[in-house]
Amino acid sequence: MKKATFIFTFLTIFALTSFVSAKPKPAPLKQHAQNWRYFDDGTGKPVYLVSSHTWMTDLSSPGWPQADWDANKLNKYLDFTQYWNLNFIRTWMWEHDTGAEGIWVKNVQGKFDLSQLNQAYFDRLHSFVREAEKRHIYVGVMLFQGFSGAISLKTLNATTWKNWELHPMNATNNVNDIDGDPTREGYGIEIHNVENTAIMPYWEAYVKKMVDTFNDCNNVIWEMGNEDPYPPFTKHFIDVIHTYEKTKPKQHLVWYSGGAGTGNDNLYSSNADVYGPESPDWGSKNAVYFKNPPVVSHQKPEILDSDHLGNHTTPVTFTALDQRNWTWKSFLRGYHPLFMDSYDYPNWNSISPTANHPIPGVSTSPLWDPQRKSLGNTLRFANKMKDLAATRPTEDTNLCSTGYCLYSGGSEYVAYQPEVSGSITLDLAAGSYKVETFDTDDSSTETTRIIDWSGGKKTFAKPAHVNEDWVLYLVR
Numbered sequence: 001m002k003k004a005t006f007i008f009t010f011l012t013i014f015a016l017t018s019f020v021s022a023k024p025k026p027a028p029l030k031q032h033a034q035n036w037r038y039f040d041d042g043t044g045k046p047v048y049l050v051s052s053h054t055w056m057t058d059l060s061s062p063g064w065p066q067a068d069w070d071a072n073k074l075n076k077y078l079d080f081t082q083y084w085n086l087n088f089i090r091t092w093m094w095e096h097d098t099g100a101e102g103i104w105v106k107n108v109q110g111k112f113d114l115s116q117l118n119q120a121y122f123d124r125l126h127s128f129v130r131e132a133e134k135r136h137i138y139v140g141v142m143l144f145q146g147f148s149g150a151i152s153l154k155t156l157n158a159t160t161w162k163n164w165e166l167h168p169m170n171a172t173n174n175v176n177d178i179d180g181d182p183t184r185e186g187y188g189i190e191i192h193n194v195e196n197t198a199i200m201p202y203w204e205a206y207v208k209k210m211v212d213t214f215n216d217c218n219n220v221i222w223e224m225g226n227e228d229p230y231p232p233f234t235k236h237f238i239d240v241i242h243t244y245e246k247t248k249p250k251q252h253l254v255w256y257s258g259g260a261g262t263g264n265d266n267l268y269s270s271n272a273d274v275y276g277p278e279s280p281d282w283g284s285k286n287a288v289y290f291k292n293p294p295v296v297s298h299q300k301p302e303i304l305d306s307d308h309l310g311n312h313t314t315p316v317t318f319t320a321l322d323q324r325n326w327t328w329k330s331f332l333r334g335y336h337p338l339f340m341d342s343y344d345y346p347n348w349n350s351i352s353p354t355a356n357h358p359i360p361g362v363s364t365s366p367l368w369d370p371q372r373k374s375l376g377n378t379l380r381f382a383n384k385m386k387d388l389a390a391t392r393p394t395e396d397t398n399l400c401s402t403g404y405c406l407y408s409g410g411s412e413y414v415a416y417q418p419e420v421s422g423s424i425t426l427d428l429a430a431g432s433y434k435v436e437t438f439d440t441d442d443s444s445t446e447t448t449r450i451i452d453w454s455g456g457k458k459t460f461a462k463p464a465h466v467n468e469d470w471v472l473y474l475v476r
Contacts, residue, residue: 275302
């Protein structure tokens with residue numbers, strides 16, 4: 001009897017242990033099977049990304065990582081990211097020589113050997129990404145940089161942009177006889193030309209080295225480049241990454257973002273896994289992706305980055321209300337909003353950061369706090385929702401009077417009133433609901449209940465505790 005009892009107990013423990021270990025483990029993000037607007041980390045729970053990312057550089061002498069962006073400064077930035085309840089950052093890279101570690105080995109004469117990749121560059125970047133992974137922060141790992149010399153000076157409207165002079169593929173800067181500007185246009189017209197058979201092998205080796213380096217990381221999304229308007233080049237390397245990662249244990253999503261005239265049609269016609277549209281009316285408060293973002297409709301997750309929309313330029317133009325408006329509108333139309341944060345840059349549009357704000361050891365301008373706070377608040381809502389994966393965004397004012405709403409019919413609704421005064425009317429399915437109102441300014445909430453609603457339109461007046469814009473949350 002004792003032996004039988006022991007065997008039964010052992011088998012029971014073994015079965016329970018097997019059940020527990022069968023729980024999905026976090027893995028690189030993929031598109032969520034139930035709701036393509038969101039990501040899945042391997043657990044089945046939808047993942048919504050928000051960020052207040054920064055250049056990680058002194059813009060007067062571009063370079064990433066800059067010498068002062070050591071492990072201590074990175075950790076302070078990660079502290080800042082977590083303080084605002086954010087879960088994503090971008091790692092800015094520069095192709096040209098900034099004085100910091102670069103992609104290729106540089107000899108004592110100051111010339112680059114494009115056949116020798118610089119291991120120190122990859123090791124340092126990998127260590128930064130690993131630090132973020134320890135904190136459950138996702139990272140957009142940038143591969144190319146248009147502002148390192150690939151964009152014409154005419155496009156930049158600048159006469160003093162010297163990055164091309166420092167690029168390793170400038171004929172004066174390498175030992176490999178590579179000339180990225182053979183027709184002397186004054187910029188690297190050939191460096192991102194997919195048909196240039198002399199240059200492409202060096203980029204192929206670099207991209208595959210990046211894939212090899214980061215294949216052990218779960219928190220990586222490949223960002224093809226920052227404002228690099230050479231679609232055939234970008235599309236080629238999207239396919240290179242997909243093909244090469246198939247030979248590796250882990251596969252990561254590839255994000256194609258716009259900017260500098262890339263053109264959204266080029267994004268949507270690519271094989272990228274994530275899209276990042278640009279605004280044709282950059283910096284305007286009337287720009288569609290700022291004023292009234294369309295509902296996401298391209299069957300893949302879409303990231304809205306203010307760097308490519310222009311609503312990060314000055315808090316004088318983009319007020320606290322504007323900042324909150326953009327975040328909540330983007331969230332409720334199905335996007336993942338990212339803010340281009342000037343962070344500790346000393347004089348961004350004549351606005352200097354405040355020391356030890358919002359935490360010791362970090363200097364940022366409090367004028368952008370409404371933007372940062374609103375991003376974190378949308379993530380809190382996404383994480384507390386009963387079933388984000390089951391929701392759909394709508395701009396139908398018959399369903400939600402404001403046109404900003406995520407809903408799962410008859411189960412859950414998140415609606416937003418962007419105006420400083422105004423009610424919200426919902427076409428509400430029959431049933432009983434918990435009702436929460438949320439002030440996006442001071443984060444105050446009030447909770448009530450609706451019992452046995454018979455179905456149909458119901459109007460919710462602006463609550464007394466709300467200062468300006470507000471959120472309405474209903475769940476059964």
